[in-house]
Amino acid sequence: MICHKSRIFTGQLISRCRKREYIHMTETDTNSTSGPQARTSEGEESTTPSEALSPPPDQEKRPPRRRPPRKRKKEPVSTDASPTLTDTTIMEERWDPRHFKVPPVEGKTRFHDFDLPDPLMHAISDLGFQYCTPIQAEILPSTLSGKDASGRAQTGTGKTAAFLIAVITRLLNHPHPGERPHGTPRILILAPTRELVLQISAEARQLVKYCGLKIISVFGGMDYEKQRQQLAAGPADIMVATPGRLLDFQRRGDITLKKVEVMIIDEADRMLDMGFIPDVRMIIHSTPPREKRQTLLFSATLTGEITRLASQWTVNPVTVEIAPEQVAVDTVDQIVYIVTEHQKFDLLFNIITRENLERVLVFCNRRDEVRRLAERLTRYGINCSELSGEIPQRSRIRRLDDFKSGKIRVMVATDVAGRGIHIEGMDHVINFTLPHDPEDYVHRIGRTGRAGASGTAVSFADEGDAFYIAPIEAFMGRELHCIEPDDEMLTKPVAVYPAKKGLPRVRRQTIDRKPPPARSRRPHF
Numbered sequence: 268m269i270c271h272k273s274r275i276f277t278g279q280l281i282s283r284c285r286k287r288e289y290i291h292m293t294e295t296d297t298n299s300t301s302g303p304q305a306r307t308s309e310g311e312e313s314t315t316p317s318e319a320l321s322p323p324p325d326q327e328k329r330p331p332r333r334r335p336p337r338k339r340k341k342e343p344v345s346t347d348a349s350p351t352l353t354d355t356t357i358m359e360e361r362w363d364p365r366h367f368k369v370p371p372v373e374g375k376t377r378f379h380d381f382d383l384p385d386p387l388m389h390a391i392s393d394l395g396f397q398y399c400t401p402i403q404a405e406i407l408p409s410t411l412s413g414k415d416a417s418g419r420a421q422t423g424t425g426k427t428a429a430f431l432i433a434v435i436t437r438l439l440n441h442p443h444p445g446e447r448p449h450g451t452p453r454i455l456i457l458a459p460t461r462e463l464v465l466q467i468s469a470e471a472r473q474l475v476k477y478c479g480l481k482i483i484s485v486f487g488g489m490d491y492e493k494q495r496q497q498l499a500a501g502p503a504d505i506m507v508a509t510p511g512r513l514l515d516f517q518r519r520g521d522i523t524l525k526k527v528e529v530m531i532i533d534e535a536d537r538m539l540d541m542g543f544i545p546d547v548r549m550i551i552h553s554t555p556p557r558e559k560r561q562t563l564l565f566s567a568t569l570t571g572e573i574t575r576l577a578s579q580w581t582v583n584p585v586t587v588e589i590a591p592e593q594v595a596v597d598t599v600d601q602i603v604y605i606v607t608e609h610q611k612f613d614l615l616f617n618i619i620t621r622e623n624l625e626r627v628l629v630f631c632n633r634r635d636e637v638r639r640l641a642e643r644l645t646r647y648g649i650n651c652s653e654l655s656g657e658i659p660q661r662s663r664i665r666r667l668d669d670f671k672s673g674k675i676r677v678m679v680a681t682d683v684a685g686r687g688i689h690i691e692g693m694d695h696v697i698n699f700t701l702p703h704d705p706e707d708y709v710h711r712i713g714r715t716g717r718a719g720a721s722g723t724a725v726s727f728a729d730e731g732d733a734f735y736i737a738p739i740e741a742f743m744g745r746e747l748h749c750i751e752p753d754d755e756m757l758t759k760p761v762a763v764y765p766a767k768k769g770l771p772r773v774r775r776q777t778i779d780r781k782p783p784p785a786r787s788r789r790p791h792f
Contacts (some may be wrong), residue, residue: 681709
C-alpha cells in the first residue's frame with residue numbers, strides 16, 4: 268500500500284524530471300539550429316524544433332519569476348576629509364621650475380631660496396605661495412638641515428606649512444629602501460583635536476599632490492574598523508593623529524612607531540590643558556630615542572611646563588617665537604560694539620545683511636547659546652549652521668566642508684572651531700559673546716587675517732562682557748576700539764518663518780490625599 272502523501276511526492280518528482288528533460292532537449296535543438304535557417308523544397312512545410320517538442324498543456328511554462336535585486340554593499344565611509352581612503356597622487360609631468368617666477372624683494376624670503384624638490388615646488392606654485400611668512404623664514408633653514416625646533420606661534424602664521432615642507436623635503440630626498448610593513452609611519456604628527464588633524468591632513472595633501480606620498484589620519488569619533496582597514500591598506504609616509512586613538516591602535520598592534528624619523532607635536536599647550544601629556548609621553552617612549560629622531564614642538568604659549576617638556580623631548584632645539592599680538596594687531600581690524608544683551612541679535616543681523624557678508628564665523632561661549640542663535644538666524648532667513656561639541660563628528664566634517672565651499676553663509680560655533688581651522692576667504696569673525704580667556708580671543712580672531720591677509724574681527728560687549736575687555740587689552744598690549752553702533756544698525760529685522768511653538772506644559776493636578784499615618788516611635792533603652 269502507498270499512502271496518499273507518498274503518491275503526491277512521487278508525482279512531483281516525475282513532473283520535475285519531465286520538465287528538466289524538456290528544457291535540455293530544447294536547448295540542444297536550439298544550439299544545433301542557431302545558424303541560418305535551412306532551405307526547404309516547395310510545398311514542404313518546415314517545422315521548428317519548438318513546435319515539434321511543444322509541451323503538453325498541463326506542463327506549460329510558468330512566467331519567469333523576477334529575481335529580487337541584490338542589496339548593494341554600502342561603500343566604506345572615509346574616515347578622513349578626502350573622498351577616498353588612499354591618497355590619489357598626481358605624478359608630476361613636464362613641469363619646469365623656471366615657470367614659477369617670483370621676483371626677489373628685500374626683507375622677504377622666497378621658497379626658491381631653499382633647495383626644495385621640484386614636485387614640492389610644483390605644489391607650492393599651485394597654491395600661490397610666493398614669499399615665506401616670518402615663522403617659515405626663521406625655522407625652515409634649521410628644520411631642513413635636520414635640527415630639532417620648538418616654536419611659539421599661533422594658528423594662522425603658516426607654521427603648519429613650515430613643518431610640512433620640511434618633512435616632505437626629507438621624505439623625497441631620503442626615500443626608504445625596500446618595503447615597509449603596514450602601520451609604520453616615517454613622520455608622526457600629533458594634534459589635540461580632530462578638527463586640527465583634518466586641517467593638517469588637508470594641507471599636507473595639497474603639498475604632496477605631485478610627490479607620490481601617502482598620508483593617513485587617525486582620530487576618534489569615527490568608525491574604528493574603517494580606520495583599521497585604512498591602516499591595513501598600505502604603509503603610510505605621514506601619519507596625523509590624536510593621542511587617544513593612536514594609542515588604541517598601538518595597543519592592538521596595528522601601528523608601530525619604531526621607524527618614526529620625525530616627531531611633530533602641534534598645539535602642545537592645548538594638549539597640556541586637555542590632559543593629553545601622559546598619552547603623549549607614552550607615544551614618545553614608543554618612538555626611537557631623541558638622538559635618533561628629529562622633534563618639532565609648537566605651542567601658542569611657552570609656559571614653564573611646556574619649556575620643560577621641550578627640553579625632555581628635543582636635543583638642542585632652535586627656538587622661534589612669533590608673538591600673538593603681532594598676529595592680532597598687524598593683520599586684523601578689531602572693533603568692539605557696546606550694546607545691550609537684547610540689541611546683539613539686531614546688530615548681528617544688520618551687519619551680515621547690510622554689508623552683504625558671504626562667509627561669517629560667529630562665536631559663542633556655550634552650546635545652548637550656539638543652538639538658540641543658529642535657530643533664530645534661520646528663522647530670520649539667514650542660511651546658517653551650528654558647530655559645537657555636541658554635534659557628531661561626521662556632521663561636523665560635512666558642515667565644515669559646506670561652509671568652506673560657500674553652501675553655508677554663517678557658522679555659529681563654540682571654541683571647538685577656534686583652533687586649527689583654516690577657511691579661505693573668510694574676512695569676518697564675530698564674537699557674539701566675549702570669551703573669558705584672553706588667549707581664546709586671539710585664537711578666535713585668528714580665523715581671519717591668516718598668513719598676512721587682512722581681516723575684520725567684530726565683538727559685542729554688553730554689561731556682562733565689558734569686564735573681559737581689560738584682560739584682553741592687557742594680553743595683547745593694546746587698546747581695543749570700542750564704539751556704539753548707529754541707530755540704523757539696531758533696526759529690528761522681520762522674521763521670515765514663525766517661531767517654533769513649544770509643547771504646552773501640563774500642570775499636575777493636585778489630589779487631596781490623606782496624610783500618612785504617624786509612625787510609632789520605638790523607645791530607646
